[in-house]
Amino acid sequence: MSVHLLQTATSVLLKDPTASLGDVARAAGVGRTTLHKRFPTRTALVRAVASDALDLIESVACHVDFDSDDALEDLMTRLVALGPRVEFLLRFPGLDRDEELAARIREMDRPVLDLITRLQGTKLRRDLPAWWILHTLYAGLFNAWEAISDGRLAPLDAPRFVLSTVFEGVSDVRAVDRT
Numbered sequence: 412m413s414v415h416l417l418q419t420a421t422s423v424l425l426k427d428p429t430a431s432l433g434d435v436a437r438a439a440g441v442g443r444t445t446l447h448k449r450f451p452t453r454t455a456l457v458r459a460v461a462s463d464a465l466d467l468i469e470s471v472a473c474h475v476d477f478d479s480d481d482a483l484e485d486l487m488t489r490l491v492a493l494g495p496r497v498e499f500l501l502r503f504p505g506l507d508r509d510e511e512l513a514a515r516i517r518e519m520d521r522p523v524l525d526l527i528t529r530l531q532g533t534k535l536r537r538d539l540p541a542w543w544i545l546h547t548l549y550a551g552l553f554n555a556w557e558a559i560s561d562g563r564l565a566p567l568d569a570p571r572f573v574l575s576t577v578f579e580g581v582s583d584v585r586a587v588d589r590t
Contacts, residue, residue, distance in 0.1 A: 421460050421496055422495060423435050463496065
């Protein structure tokens with residue numbers, strides 16, 4: 412039941428960041444009392460959703476060989492599959508005010524930043540800061556999840572869209588060369 416509650420809470424809170432515990436309970440098909448027993452406050456629910464998303468990322472990241480040249484591709488494919496659960500971390504306001512969550516998010520970013528730094532000068536541009544590339548990846552993931560949710564993008568195509576945008580950008584080099 413808790414997985415269902417967390418998935419439902421994620422969906423409800425992404426659609427309406429001001430949603431109440433009552434809104435989440437209705438959407439999950441449980442009584443408000445049941446939800447309150449599990450999560451006594453809205454803050455506790457938001458924290459549980461964020462913590463669960465971080466747990467999911469950690470469980471996925473432990474299967475990525477960050478020393479591989481294809482690690483970024485592998486990671487993006489795995490993160491796209493997590494969908495809204497991870498989108499919550501990128502979008503939900505105020506998570507950075509929770510010191511423990513903020514520290515876990517920074518820790519989650521560390522191996523990805525190290526990977527980006529290692530790939531700069533080969534697969535990735537050296538003239539951009541690694542943090543910028545990381546945030547560009549996250550923006551691409553966010554856009555992919557939104558497009559999947561809207562039915563405009565197939566989940567299997569999403570990693571390719573994100574990675575081609577990061578690796579190649581959106582300019583048409585051929586068109587630029589002709590001018």
